Amino acid sequence: MATWQPDPSFYPSPRMAAKAPVEALAYVAAFDPDRQQPDCIAVVDVDPGSPDYSEIVGQLDMPNTGDELHHFGWNACSSCLCPNAPHPHVERRYLVVPGLRSSRLHIVDTRPDPRQPELVRVIEPHEVMERAGYSRLHTVHCGPDGIYVNALGNADGGTPGGIFLLDHESFDVLGRWEMDRGPQELAYDFWWHLGHDTMITSEWGTPETFENGLVPEVLLGSRYGRRLHFWDLHRRKHQQTIDLGAEHQLVFELRPAHDPTSAYGFVGCVISLKDLSASIWTWYRDGGQWAVRKVIEIPAEPADPELLPPILKGFGAVPPLVTDIDLSMDDRFLYVSCWGTGDMRQYDVSDPMDPKLTGTVRVGGIVSRATHPRAANGALNGGPQMVEISRDGKRVYFTNSLYGAIDPQFYPDGIDGWMVKLNAEDNGGISFDGDFFVDWPKSHRPHQIRLEGGDCSSDSYCYP
């Protein structure tokens, strides 16, 4: 329904969004790794003044099992205020929740009761495959002209993976986004620079190389993704490929600067075949082209092979495994999840070419099994993974599961889900909120977090 004024959670600029009210609820995708029970969207109370603080206060079960809910997004966000496609008189109301394994899309209504969302539409996998030609749905972004969803495979489960559009009012699948994909085959994440008419996509692998876990031969053969792709956002044409090099495998989360006048961003590379290190790269404009530079390298930590899972025993080291990153609204702090070692790192990236480490906490980790002040069990498993930052940059939330089939390769004893919260200082420095620890119900594992009203990876902006 059209509204008379823009949704109050839409902000013209990231500077204004940083002054948004404090979130009271978080939506968390959670999946059953055994695929016996339906996956769900859990609602977590994140209001410190509430008696239910740090509790799951609502839950919406999906209608099927085995979806593997992973990432999700909003139907509409601040990009609706963009001047070239203005239509801000809509509500940020529906969560678009894909199943990574099932390719099923769920439309979830967070009104009238934000604590008890309702399922209003299911788009079955065959509809997505027929209309868009894609499967294995991954990331969702609300764009100026529709809802963008990407997929890791084509309808047959092979390449290419790519992006398709949903109508932002009816949620009908409109079709494939790319007009000319050039050499792009693999997909993982996507986002854009609205101020520079540029789409960026990253690479993981084809479904058969991850749905049963990472395949060591593919990894050691450098056949997982290692490239970035740059596209003309409006002509939908591939423009440029940047290869990070054969040693770099799994190029994951893309975090462009929120300021639409800035033309740079950060991408995490999970692992280097040379020394198991993880890296962060900055992309930037160099003349008329895009270029990248490695700006952070996080080394592997030597470890007793006895303590390592089979996949790592021969290496005698724990790789950091940077599987998610997130950039604060003011483009000042980059948070880096090291799912292997258990670090959550905070870097000051005011100079995007010269990040400075400003804070670290450790929780979980393959070897460290670091605990949390409020954890009952002293040895936590899993590690910092999907990370989300409040719009004001003062609070950081994260969960500990990566992907059902990969979790046991690195955490063979299984992963007991948890969600934690950090408090961030204005000028750098992070610490646990000792009162916030969600000991996740054992039937499910938590994955991506979305904060009520928007967060630092949900919205894009057209005004500086």
Added chain:
Amino acid sequence: MPELAPWLALAGLGAFHGVNPAMGWLFAAALGLHRRSGAAVWQSLVPIAAGHALSVALVVGLVLALGAVVEQRSLEIAAGLLLIGWAAYHAVYGHRHRVRIGFTAGMAGLGIWSFLMATAHGAGLMLIPVVLPLCLAATPARELTAAGSLPISLAALGVHTAAMLSVIAVVAFAVYQWFGVGFLRRGWINVDLIWIGTLAVTGGVLLA
């Protein structure tokens, strides 16, 4: 002395089109903010006004040309129904178009953007109920002829575009220079609803 009311109506519709953020002042202000340049605001206004004027000219020209071969009342009914249909279309699909032009657009791109926006919004159609009687009154026989319609419709286009350009210039520059875009959060009322209503009302005027 010709009657003043239709000309005021044309200017008023120009101002109304100009006020709508979807017709370009917002884009011009945003480009100024992006490029940190007041000159960018002014330069953007030219292709935006030109694209708008071209769209209006094409639509008005087509309707008047049709008027030379179709009986007047049939033309009014057809144009009235088209306007009401456009209002319905705009209500359902108005925001669901592919975006083709973004922030790196040059002058030509901005002109194309403005042309597409004005056309999709039915900006030219909205002027028909005013331009049609003006052109009819211009000939002694009250018929639509090329000789009678051309100067009148060009004058109408001039008045409309001048009013539109003045308004987008004032609003774009005021937002760029003084107000900023913060007010958009609450102050951006749903002009599209008013727009849809106006399309329907002008259609009704033609049918009446």
